[in-house]
Amino acid sequence: MNILVTGGAGYIGSHTCVSLMEAGHNITIVDNFINSKKEVLDRIKEISGKDFKFYKADVTNEVSVEKIFAENSFDGLIHFAGLKAVGESVEKPLEYYYNNVVSTLILAKACLKYKVNKFVFSSSATVYGENQVPFTETMELLPTTNPYGETKAISERILTDTAKANPDFSVSLLRYFNPIGAHESGLIGEDPNGIPNNLMPFVSKVATGQLEKLSVFGNDYDTPDGTGVRDYIHVVDLAEGHVAAIENLDTGVNVFNLGTGKGTSVLELVNAFIKINDIDVPYEIKGRRPGDIASCYADASKAEQELGWKTKKTIEDMVRDSWNFERKNY
Numbered sequence: 001m002n003i004l005v006t007g008g009a010g011y012i013g014s015h016t017c018v019s020l021m022e023a024g025h026n027i028t029i030v031d032n033f034i035n036s037k038k039e040v041l042d043r044i045k046e047i048s049g050k051d052f053k054f055y056k057a058d059v060t061n062e063v064s065v066e067k068i069f070a071e072n073s074f075d076g077l078i079h080f081a082g083l084k085a086v087g088e089s090v091e092k093p094l095e096y097y098y099n100n101v102v103s104t105l106i107l108a109k110a111c112l113k114y115k116v117n118k119f120v121f122s123s124s125a126t127v128y129g130e131n132q133v134p135f136t137e138t139m140e141l142l143p144t145t146n147p148y149g150e151t152k153a154i155s156e157r158i159l160t161d162t163a164k165a166n167p168d169f170s171v172s173l174l175r176y177f178n179p180i181g182a183h184e185s186g187l188i189g190e191d192p193n194g195i196p197n198n199l200m201p202f203v204s205k206v207a208t209g210q211l212e213k214l215s216v217f218g219n220d221y222d223t224p225d226g227t228g229v230r231d232y233i234h235v236v237d238l239a240e241g242h243v244a245a246i247e248n249l250d251t252g253v254n255v256f257n258l259g260t261g262k263g264t265s266v267l268e269l270v271n272a273f274i275k276i277n278d279i280d281v282p283y284e285i286k287g288r289r290p291g292d293i294a295s296c297y298a299d300a301s302k303a304e305q306e307l308g309w310k311t312k313k314t315i316e317d318m319v320r321d322s323w324n325f326e327r328k329n330y
C-alpha cells in the first residue's frame with residue numbers, strides 16, 4: 001500500500017514508518033517538526049534501508065494538505081500528528097483543540113475528496129476516563145480530565161460520523177496505552193523537549209544525571225504497592241499494531257485497544273529499570289499528581305482476535321531499550 005503518515009518524525013510515528021516499510025509498504029511522511037527533529041528522517045532511512053517522500057507541512061493547513069493529496073495516490077493514511085502534553089493542554093486549550101481537531105477534519109475531508117478510504121487514527125486510553133479496569137472497547141467513554149483527552153474523543157466522533165455517512169470510508173481508532181522503549185538500534189526513541197512529563201523519559205534523565213531525582217506521584221492509591229498502575233507497551237509492538245490495523249482494516253468503524261493487558265506500578269517499572277540496566281535512579285515519594293487515576297490497563301483481547309496482533313516484548317525489553325536510546329543520544 002501507499003500510506004501517508006502524518007507526524008511520522010515523532011516518537012510513535014517514526015517506529016511505525018520503519019515497521020510499515022519492513023512490511024513492504026511505501027510511505028510518505030508529513031511533519032512540521034513542532035515536536036521532533038529532521039534528523040529522525042535519516043535515522044528511519046538508516047534502519048529500514050529504504051527511502052520515502054517527505055513534506056514539511058502543517059496538517060492544519062488545508063492548502064498544504066490538498067497539495068499533498070493531489071500530488072500522490074494514497075491507499076490509506078495514519079494520522080499521528082498532534083500535540084500530546086496533557087498539562088500543557090490545560091494551559092493552552094485552544095492550541096490543542098485547533099491542532100488536534102482541525103487536523104482530523106482537514107485530513108478526513110481530503111480523504112473523501114481523493115477517495116483515500118483507509119484512515120487509522122492515534123487515539124488514547126485517556127478517552128476511557130474513570131471507567132473500571134480493564135478497559136474494553138465497548139465501554140461508554142467518560143469525560144476526560146483535560147483538553148488533550150477531549151481532542152481525542154472529539155476526533156473519534158468526527159471520524160465515526162464520517163465513516164457512517166460514507167460507506168466506502170473505513171476508520172480504525174487505536175487507543176494506545178503507555179508506549180515506552182525504543183528501537184533496539186538506539187537510533188530512534190522518545191526525545192521530548194525540556195523536562196519530561198512522562199515517567200519513562202524522566203527516569204532515563206535521572207539515570208544520566210541530567211535530572212536529580214524522580215518524584216513518585218503518590219503511594220496511597222488502591223493498587224498493590226500504592227503507586228499508579230499503567231499498561232506499558234513497547235513502542236515497536238505498538239508500531240506493529242498499526243501495520244496490522246491498516247492491513248486488516250474492515251469496513252466501517254473499528255476500535256482497538258493497543259496495550260499488553262498487564263498493569264505495572266511506578267515502583268515496579270523503576271525497580272526493573274534499576275535492575276536490568278544496573279544503574280541507580282534516586283527517587284522520593286511525593287503527593288498525587290492532579291488528574292491522575294489509580295489504574296489504567298487494557299483488555300487487549302479484541303486486537304488479538306480480530307487483527308491477529310499481540311505484544312511480544314516484556315517490561316525488561318522496554319526499560320533496556322529506553323536506556324539504550326537515552327545513553328546513546330543525550
Ligand code: NAD
Pocket residue numbers: 006007008009010011012013030031032033034035036057058059060079080081082083084099103122123124125176177178179
Ligand atoms: P510526538 O510528539 O513524538 O509525535 C507527533 C509528531 O507530529 C511530531 O513529529 C510533531 O512534530 C508532529 N506534528 C504535530 N502537530 C503537527 C501538525 N499540525 N502538522 C504536522 N506535524 C505535526 O508524539 P507521539 O508520542 O509519537 O504521539 C503520536 C500520536 O499518538 C499523537 O497524536 C498522540 O496524541 C498519540 N498518543 C500518544 C501517546 C503517548 O504516550 N506517546 C499515547 C496515546 C496517544
Ligand code: UDP
Pocket residue numbers: 178197198199200202214215216217218227228229230266289292296
Ligand atoms: N509518574 C510519576 N512521576 C513522574 C511521572 C509520572 O510518579 O515524574 C507516574 C504517574 O503518576 C502515573 C505513571 O507514572 O501513575 C505514568 O505517568 P505518565 O505521565 O508516564 O503517563 P500517564 O499519566 O499519561 O498514564
